[in-house]
Amino acid sequence: MSHRKETAWLLAAILAAASACTTTESHHNADIDVVGMDKSVAPGDDFNAYANGAWMKSTPIPADKSGYGIDAILTDETRKRTLSLIQDAAKAGAAATEDARKTGDFYAAFMDEAAIERKGMAPFKPQLDAFAAIADRHTLARAIGGQLRADVDALNSTNFETGNLFGIWITQGLEDPSHAYPYLLQGGLGMPDREYYLSQSPQMAELRKRYLAHIERMFSLAGFTDPAARAQRVFALETAMAGVHGTRVQSEAVHSAVPWKRADLPLKAPGLEWPALLEAAGLSVPSVIIVWHPKAVTGLSALAAKQPLDAWKDWLALHAVESAAAFLPKAFDEEHFSFFGKTLSGIPQMRPRWQRGIDLTNAALGDAVGRMYAEHYFPAATKAKAEAMASDLVKAFARRIDSLTWMSPETKLKAKAKLVTLKVGVGYPDRWRDYAGLEIVKGDALGNAYRAELYAYRRQLDKIHQPVDRGEWWMTPQTVNAVNLPLQNALNFPAAILQPPYFDGQADAAHNYGSMGATIGHEISHSFDDQGSQFDADGRLANWWTKADFDHFRAAGQALAAQFDTYRPFPDLAVNGQQTLSENIADLAGLMAAYDAYVLSLNGKPDAVKDGFTGDQRFFISFGQSWRSKVRDAALRLEIVAGGHAPEQYRAQTVRNLDAWYAAFSVQPSHKLFLAPGSRVHVW
Numbered sequence: 001m002s003h004r005k006e007t008a009w010l011l012a013a014i015l016a017a018a019s020a021c022t023t024t025e026s027h028h029n030a031d032i033d034v035v036g037m038d039k040s041v042a043p044g045d046d047f048n049a050y051a052n053g054a055w056m057k058s059t060p061i062p063a064d065k066s067g068y069g070i071d072a073i074l075t076d077e078t079r080k081r082t083l084s085l086i087q088d089a090a091k092a093g094a095a096a097t098e099d100a101r102k103t104g105d106f107y108a109a110f111m112d113e114a115a116i117e118r119k120g121m122a123p124f125k126p127q128l129d130a131f132a133a134i135a136d137r138h139t140l141a142r143a144i145g146g147q148l149r150a151d152v153d154a155l156n157s158t159n160f161e162t163g164n165l166f167g168i169w170i171t172q173g174l175e176d177p178s179h180a181y182p183y184l185l186q187g188g189l190g191m192p193d194r195e196y197y198l199s200q201s202p203q204m205a206e207l208r209k210r211y212l213a214h215i216e217r218m219f220s221l222a223g224f225t226d227p228a229a230r231a232q233r234v235f236a237l238e239t240a241m242a243g244v245h246g247t248r249v250q251s252e253a254v255h256s257a258v259p260w261k262r263a264d265l266p267l268k269a270p271g272l273e274w275p276a277l278l279e280a281a282g283l284s285v286p287s288v289i290i291v292w293h294p295k296a297v298t299g300l301s302a303l304a305a306k307q308p309l310d311a312w313k314d315w316l317a318l319h320a321v322e323s324a325a326a327f328l329p330k331a332f333d334e335e336h337f338s339f340f341g342k343t344l345s346g347i348p349q350m351r352p353r354w355q356r357g358i359d360l361t362n363a364a365l366g367d368a369v370g371r372m373y374a375e376h377y378f379p380a381a382t383k384a385k386a387e388a389m390a391s392d393l394v395k396a397f398a399r400r401i402d403s404l405t406w407m408s409p410e411t412k413l414k415a416k417a418k419l420v421t422l423k424v425g426v427g428y429p430d431r432w433r434d435y436a437g438l439e440i441v442k443g444d445a446l447g448n449a450y451r452a453e454l455y456a457y458r459r460q461l462d463k464i465h466q467p468v469d470r471g472e473w474w475m476t477p478q479t480v481n482a483v484n485l486p487l488q489n490a491l492n493f494p495a496a497i498l499q500p501p502y503f504d505g506q507a508d509a510a511h512n513y514g515s516m517g518a519t520i521g522h523e524i525s526h527s528f529d530d531q532g533s534q535f536d537a538d539g540r541l542a543n544w545w546t547k548a549d550f551d552h553f554r555a556a557g558q559a560l561a562a563q564f565d566t567y568r569p570f571p572d573l574a575v576n577g578q579q580t581l582s583e584n585i586a587d588l589a590g591l592m593a594a595y596d597a598y599v600l601s602l603n604g605k606p607d608a609v610k611d612g613f614t615g616d617q618r619f620f621i622s623f624g625q626s627w628r629s630k631v632r633d634a635a636l637r638l639e640i641v642a643g644g645h646a647p648e649q650y651r652a653q654t655v656r657n658l659d660a661w662y663a664a665f666s667v668q669p670s671h672k673l674f675l676a677p678g679s680r681v682h683v684w
């Protein structure tokens with residue numbers, strides 16, 4: 001489970017994704033940003049506005065972004081650095097490594113717009129011809145299988161979206177940590193979630209109208225006859241798919257996943273020709289497949305038999321065009337953006353091409369870029385400092401477990417066993433992936449993208465036959481994010497998040513613990529949130545709790561869910577406390593552990609007063625500022641419907657559960673965020 005909003009590294013997701021801008025933003029230096037605060041707001045009424053109000057008032061959201069804040073600022077900065085690394089590698093010629101040269105060639109091919117326009121639809125034609133030639137359900141199953149990629153992640157990044165009929169995820173078994181298995185997830189929708197198809201709200205109905213018009217335009221651009229009828233067929237098929245899909249909350253229910261024998265798929269999910277599909281997907285060998293969404297897989301398979309073959313052929317064509325749009329002539333790219341960027345996320349303007357080029361290069365050759373990034377921008381001293389801080393936080397968390405009054409000694413022992421074996425990855429992986437055998441051809445933007453996707457998929461498929469690697473990373477070093485890997489009982493803190501203002505060697509303890517300390521604590525506590533707490537020290541889905549302990553834990557979680565249910569940014573839409581519970585527990589427990597670690601770091605001495613703020617005040621302000629963010633309404637709506645995280649503005653208010661925050665800011669019962677001591681949630 002990741003710390004920030006999911007930053008999908010997959011090609012298709014990046015094409016549709018928001019963000020980025022070229023504005024150079026001066027980072028505030030060490031310590032808190034006093035200028036960005038709004039001291040006219042009482043901290044007890046709205047802590048987010050108090051910590052960030054002046055910044056929010058004075059900072060517009062750039063036209064090419066769905067939102068703006070600390071993450072976007074750092075991502076922009078990291079992208080600029082990455083650009084120069086890739087360009088230098090291209091210039092270095094034979095002096096650069098082969099993988100480094102591939103990054104330069106991949107990027108250059110994407111940037112050569114003239115070549116892309118000249119080729120037009122030609123590179124894409126064979127793909128569309130193959131779909132057009134489908135004449136029976138057997139060929140259909142093969143075509144569906146041939147499109148599958150390892151493009152979802154049910155527990156690490158909690159990325160459940162794929163435009164393919166199924167998403168594949170390959171990692172160790174839920175009950176068998178020593179072997180890797182393929183996981184099968186629901187997929188097939190063009191819009192991000194079933195709610196977009198089924199919700200009765202007028203806003204969603206309007207989006208559906210616009211989506212239908214968008215599909216029709218895509219068919220027109222691609223030269224199809226009768227685009228309106230095709231669009232209707234695809235929309236009807238996707239709506240039927242949405243009808244059998246599980247909800248976002250159901251997607252988080254790990255106990256719904258079931259291991260099915262490969263041979264049982266046709267019996268348990270009749271409709272699709274499974275042997276043909278699995279063979280085309282490279283999955284004809286594994287004898288067991290873990291089906292994450294059994295009901296939806298059964299429902300989707302039935303649709304494959306019932307819905308008209310023509311609808312399926314149009315659906316395949318449309319999804320292929322959408323995911324290739326960035327590599328096709330400009331008209332496709334712009335139409336894709338006009339729906340997924342403008343309409344769905346509210347972004348007025350497309351990002352500069354070079355930025356998208358960097359993101360796509362990162363998606364295709366992540367470790368090749370990451371290796372250069374770590375060498376240039378992540379010194380050994382920073383790595384050592386961050387590792388020391390992480391180990392501090394692990395100790396603080398262990399002490400919190402020791403002092404819990406409600407937990408039995410036997411559950412405590414098992415919880416601490418998880419901490420002892422927790423594998424903390426800082427900066428970059430111990431072993432780099434290479435790209436030997438991946439062919440990157442100068443001037444072949446679309447071909448490069450296809451080959452890179454397939455190469456990444458095959459690397460994942462190979463894991464099925466190898467020993468499980470607990471050191472596998474699920475984020476690249478140049479990603480501004482962090483992630484907990486429940487099955488591996490491991491954490492990844494990429495190099496790009498370990499930089500100011502999140503983490504600053506020059507800043508004082510109050511700042512670093514309030515910001516990066518809370519992030520590290522957040523990731524550690526994912527091992528103990530409502531999901532992570534179901535996995536034992538080996539990453540096995542197992543019940544290691546006594547019943548009384550688990551009941552207490554669950555009740556505390558429900559109180560936190562109810563707290564977040566009250567946040568309502570739109571009249572027709574509130575934050576879903578259950579859907580965001582894992583993340584909210586992690587925020588709360590992470591903040592508490594970071595506060596303990598901060599206090600311990602002072603060795604009993606009082607912290608200095610700086611800029612008129614005590615150490616405790618600076619700690620909490622630094623936490624509030626680490627959530628600094630503004631977001632457009634459409635993107636906020638999308639985040640609430642389809643995301644696993646509460647919006648940043650509410651995550652900053654987590655402070656209201658800590659007694660120390662009340663003392664630091666003299667918060668009184670008359671303040672809006674005030675909670676009576678008995679209503680403050682203390683999960684860990």
Ligand SMILES: [Zn+2]
Nearest residue numbers: 001002003586
């Ligand atoms: Zn998280």
